[in-house]
Amino acid sequence: MTENQFDDFFRKKLQHHESAVPEDMWQRIDRRKNKRRRFIFWWSLAAVLLIGITTGSYFLVHNGTKESVVAVKQSNQKEKETISSQSKKSSIEKSNSTQTNLSRKEANKNNGQQADITAGKQQQKSSASSGETNAYNHNDKRSVKALNKANNSRAGIEPIKPEAGNNNTQKQKDTYVQNNNQSRQTLEEKDKETSLHPDTLQKNETVKSAPATQAIKSADSSITQNVAVKTVKKKKERTPKDSYIELYASPDYAWKQTSSANQYSDYLKTKNGAEKSTLSFSVGFRYVQMLNSHFFIKTGLQFSQINEQFKYKSLNEYRTISVDVSRSILIDNGYTFISSRSLLRQVGYRIVEQNNRYSSFDIPLLIGYETNGSSSFKASVTSGVIFNIHSAYKGYMVDSTLKAVNINDAGAYKSQMGTSLYFSLGLSKKISDNLSLFGEPYIRYRLSSMTQPSQPFNQKIHSAGLSLGVRYKF
Amino acid sequence: MTEHELIKGCIRKDTTCQRMLFETYSGRMMTVCLRYACDHPEAEDILQEAFVRVFTYIAQYKHEGSFEGWIRRIVVTTALKTIQKRKIKFRELTDAGQDASQIQPHALTNLTEAELMKMINELPDGYRLVFNLAVIEGYSHEEIAKLLDIQPGTSRSQLVKARRMLQEQIISLQKIAV
Numbered sequence: 001m002t003e004n005q006f007d008d009f010f011r012k013k014l015q016h017h018e019s020a021v022p023e024d025m026w027q028r029i030d031r032r033k034n035k036r037r038r039f040i041f042w043w044s045l046a047a048v049l050l051i052g053i054t055t056g057s058y059f060l061v062h063n064g065t066k067e068s069v070v071a072v073k074q075s076n077q078k079e080k081e082t083i084s085s086q087s088k089k090s091s092i093e094k095s096n097s098t099q100t101n102l103s104r105k106e107a108n109k110n111n112g113q114q115a116d117i118t119a120g121k122q123q124q125k126s127s128a129s130s131g132e133t134n135a136y137n138h139n140d141k142r143s144v145k146a147l148n149k150a151n152n153s154r155a156g157i158e159p160i161k162p163e164a165g166n167n168n169t170q171k172q173k174d175t176y177v178q179n180n181n182q183s184r185q186t187l188e189e190k191d192k193e194t195s196l197h198p199d200t201l202q203k204n205e206t207v208k209s210a211p212a213t214q215a216i217k218s219a220d221s222s223i224t225q226n227v228a229v230k231t232v233k234k235k236k237e238r239t240p241k242d243s244y245i246e247l248y249a250s251p252d253y254a255w256k257q258t259s260s261a262n263q264y265s266d267y268l269k270t271k272n273g274a275e276k277s278t279l280s281f282s283v284g285f286r287y288v289q290m291l292n293s294h295f296f297i298k299t300g301l302q303f304s305q306i307n308e309q310f311k312y313k314s315l316n317e318y319r320t321i322s323v324d325v326s327r328s329i330l331i332d333n334g335y336t337f338i339s340s341r342s343l344l345r346q347v348g349y350r351i352v353e354q355n356n357r358y359s360s361f362d363i364p365l366l367i368g369y370e371t372n373g374s375s376s377f378k379a380s381v382t383s384g385v386i387f388n389i390h391s392a393y394k395g396y397m398v399d400s401t402l403k404a405v406n407i408n409d410a411g412a413y414k415s416q417m418g419t420s421l422y423f424s425l426g427l428s429k430k431i432s433d434n435l436s437l438f439g440e441p442y443i444r445y446r447l448s449s450m451t452q453p454s455q456p457f458n459q460k461i462h463s464a465g466l467s468l469g470v471r472y473k474f
Numbered sequence: 475m476t477e478h479e480l481i482k483g484c485i486r487k488d489t490t491c492q493r494m495l496f497e498t499y500s501g502r503m504m505t506v507c508l509r510y511a512c513d514h515p516e517a518e519d520i521l522q523e524a525f526v527r528v529f530t531y532i533a534q535y536k537h538e539g540s541f542e543g544w545i546r547r548i549v550v551t552t553a554l555k556t557i558q559k560r561k562i563k564f565r566e567l568t569d570a571g572q573d574a575s576q577i578q579p580h581a582l583t584n585l586t587e588a589e590l591m592k593m594i595n596e597l598p599d600g601y602r603l604v605f606n607l608a609v610i611e612g613y614s615h616e617e618i619a620k621l622l623d624i625q626p627g628t629s630r631s632q633l634v635k636a637r638r639m640l641q642e643q644i645i646s647l648q649k650i651a652v
Binding site: 003006007009010011013014015016017018019020021022025026028029030032033036 | 501529590
């Protein structure tokens, strides 16, 4: 027989041979098919939600920044106009003052006494003015110092040096106006740059505007009003919209809430007695979008695993063992060996020990409030809903016939555990400009039952934990 | 219902059509699974997974070649994926088998399908896979090499040894019969 003949024989015999298929195979395939379809649906939904939220937040943040840049530019143009009109005013005043001095000189020449009296008055005036001037200088220095401080980090912008004390009030005013112009230009440049960094902007603005407004107050009340109004306007326009990414992990404690009809209460007691909760955990990441300086929304993806120990003494378990018996019998003068094999069926109990796992992938949608507090510590309160997109189970459970069965074979639980409510209190500590650490004790309450309607009981698993993680600002 | 209508129904995800398709092919596909799997539960798992894939990807069937052949390919691929998780070792066993020429053609006539299946299942993993793929499914050694990530030469030698081991089993069966 050749190799080909040998191969053909096997091929012909087996190619169309049919074997027996387990009766429940179609049900198993049907169940698996639906599970796969639901799994794909929920993952697609989760992906679409994540992409939508991320894209939406991105455009929200960037559109907000553009608007604030435009607003700042507009207010700067208005400021320029006001300042240039002020400069014109002061130059006119300056020329008037020179003319007055000249006329006074002529008068001095003509009338000595009068000139003395005028001079005396003028001296008094000038000393009174010098008091004001000192005040100007003092305030100018403060405002300029503050501006210089703010501008020190900027390359290419000369720090503004306050001029030495001068007895001429008018000159002081001019110096002030010039300085003020320069300061405003610097402010404009600063604003243009800082408007791209809302957080920095808010800080710098506070530093700049306070002394600057103070200086302006003592110099010219009209300027003070203008600047003060504009400062308030800017603050309203520039709302910080920071975004963060949080990575976190949490040790969890889970507890069950079960219920059943009266006739199944004993079964439920037995079932619950076999399952003991052990340490569980959650890990995940969240995208945080600040809505203003206090309120925020969060979303992301979370994996939770609830662990429990299953220990159950399964009664009326059968096993079959084979017993071989050999013996020798003395017949006449010789031995005859007899051996026999019998099957023995034993009834007993079986102890099943297993670590059960209930895993779930979730999408949290949360809203919260954060205090400003001190710069390093912030407290927050967060609440919202957690949508379960897929759940998987591994382990054993007691079924209604009081047998220990595989959870998946029993088909007891849904592939989605259901929606949960979430509430947490948080505390975060800033460790660098972009990074902060946070701790967030939380409670998660499941709203719907995780059991299939065909099961004689309902079950929800609630959990509480402490999320510890890191928050990155980008 | 024709095969074409059955396929269209399955594309529409009509459960009745899916059930009919399963009833038509499940017996033959179970044989395929049993030939590859190491035991019955593994064969059942392969069959279940393979039919889920058939229903998922049925829209991709282009009506080129036989439909049964297309299903069979999915079953074989699923079986290989399941088995390869166990990390099969293509062992080189001692060459003590019988030559095919020593077996008389009439010696095979009394062998039933169940006996042949049993003999195949008793082959080591590597031998069994190559024998099934090459002899029953008709794959070339180059194709087998790609599927199992081995050298074509290894496939050839595994097939030769699988044949010899089967022939040895047949001869020993003949001796018992005598």
